[in-house]
Amino acid sequence: MTACVQSGAFDAAAQYRALCDAYSGAAIVTFTGTVRDFSASGAVSALELEHYPGMAESLLQDLGDRVARQFSLEGWRIVHRYGRLMAEEPIVWVGVVAHHRAEAFAACEMIMDVLKTDAPFWKREHSSNGAEWIGRAEQDIERRRRWGVGEID
């Protein structure tokens, strides 16, 4: 049950193995998010991810613990990067282990939906038009709202 915030790249396959080695359950769901190579302003060459050290780690840990209680998870891992990432590099990885697929799917989705709006990271896209901070998307707010949870703490 760990959250890791790091600048270095991670290996999704190694994360999966670590999750399976640590926890036992019949349903395993993982999600990998990568840097999109396009945006409304054109081709994206790189992404800068600023984060709030200390708060980012504690928010992700609290989020994982909260979701684990809600869906009776056997285990979970969250990895989130910060710093400068190139297009198509992995940014975030979430893995959950449960006894049944419904709980595993829902838990992984809830972690990502809440992480998008609550974890203290800020993205700046670099494209041929320069660098631009990305605002919060309305669809992300809607997806977070449907879980019906307040502040994560």
Next chain:
Amino acid sequence: MFGAIGNGMITVKFFSIIREALEAESLELEWTPALNDIAAVKARLIAQGGAVWNEALNQEDVLMARNHRVVLASEPIADGDELAFFPPMTGG
């Protein structure tokens, strides 16, 4: 973690577009009973910093945190606290 060592100071951090507008990552303020909530800290920072700080900290969607938790401006603060101002998060 926070507030246990009351050294008479509070730390204020800034992130993303607010950090850039203020050209400041963090600063320390002497804590006094008059700085009883985050709104009071914000008012103090604007009084010290002027128009640029007023514009940056009064944007409609600025969020505030106390000791790593997002809170309202009315959140009481204490000696040794770490506060932060930032725009909406865009993780993942």
